[in-house]
Amino acid sequence: MxxxxxxxxxxxxxxxxxxxxxxxxxxxxxxxxxxxxxxxxxxxxxxxxxxxxxxxxxxxxxxxxxxxxxxxxxxxxxxxxxxxxxxxxxxxxxxxxxxxxxxxxxxFIDRDCISKAISASSTDNYPEESIYNTLNPADTSYWSSKGQSNPAVPETLVYKLADDFCVITEINLRPFQVYFHEGLPIYSAKSVRFRMGHPKSPTDSGNDLLGYSLPDSVDDKFIWTYTSQEFPMAQESHLQKFRLPEPVLCVGGILQIELLGRVQRCEIDGLYYICISFVQVLGRPLSPALGVEILExxxxxxxxxxxxxxxxxxxxxxxxxxxxxxxxx
Known part of the structure; x- marks a missing residue:
């Protein structure tokens, strides 16, 4: 001593x-x-x-x-x-x-950190193909974007996490393979990027946006404090894992998934779609030990x-x- x-x-x-x-x-x-x-x-x-x-x-x-x-x-x-x-x-x-x-x-061991789906930038057939379906691990349910003639048009999915204060390590996505279309096409994106943040208003948890398509108002509702690198996405229907280079502390409990670029055109109408079957977010909620109060x-x-x-x-x-x-x- x-x-x-x-x-x-x-x-x-x-x-x-x-x-x-x-x-x-x-x-x-x-x-x-x-x-x-x-x-x-x-x-x-x-x-x-x-x-x-x-x-x-x-x-x-x-x-x-x-x-x-x-x-x-x-x-x-x-x-x-x-x-x-x-x-x-x-x-x-x-x-x-x-x-x-x-x-x-x-x-603590990583676990699924998604609490609920908030909104999608577009939905082809609501509610049959809504963002809610991406929380179901079954490979027969899915979210579908609206079709676009321009394959460069992006889409976004927004989720509420299980805690307003948590560490996120990995985000996994499974593109949907349309088994009822000829050729069994897979409607993946070219790449994916992730943002995390919090509602602009302390009283707005995003509950009033649940399930709706809001192409213009998402950035008016949330402030993004973290943006990941862009990850390439394979045109494959298995669960694709995107591990962040370093664990990210999400303050505010909001996650946005940016789906960048379209690779599959529908033979029926000639438009490009993105379809996601399942979304999983892995991390560690820091409650009940710790919490945050965001100051606006x-x-x-x-x-x-x-x-x-x-x-x-x-x-x-x-x-x-x-x-x-x-x-x-």
């Missing part, structure tokens, strides 16, 4: 901070915090949990402040009469929030610590080293 403290004392603080910024695994930072009080103090004072989270999720640069709901954590001891006691309390609160976020975003019109948000207990219970079932994890909070 004395050697550990001596290591901190002998190194220049800037050099030591540079060394610790190479720690990019939450459980390694848990271990660093558990070495001694001196190391724990260094982690809190320099906001190492926050720095780790910002490196993983650039969206966190829009956090204005942190709020603890139903606070049940004891603030660390501070020197009586210290003029910095309040500042240290804030540092400890930030440490708890970002430690919880880092752990919650990496601990600036688009920044408040990060809320809602309840750490459910996270701890699940973490105990998934990990055998939870003693150190609990100490970090």
């Amino acid at each position: 004395e050697a550990c403290m001596g290591f901190l004392d002998r190194l220049d603080p800037d050099i030591l901070l540079k060394i610790f910024t190479y720690v990019d695994d939450p459980y390694d930072l848990v271990r660093v915090s558990s070495v001694s009080r001196s190391w724990r103090h260094f982690v809190i004072a320099n906001g190492l949990w926050k720095q780790l989270c910002l490196r993983k999720f650039s969206q966190l640069s829009r956090v204005t402040h942190i709020v603890e709901l139903n606070k049940c954590w004891a603030v660390g001891a501070v020197e009586v009469g210290s003029s910095h006691s309040k500042e240290w309390e804030y540092l400890e609160r930030d440490d708890r929030a970002y430690a919880l976020l880092a752990r919650a975003s990496t601990t 019109p600036c688009g920044k948000f408040v990060l809320k610590i809602k309840n750490e207990r459910p996270f701890e219970l699940q973490a105990q079932s998934n990990h055998t080293v939870t003693g150190s994890v609990a100490e970090a909070s």
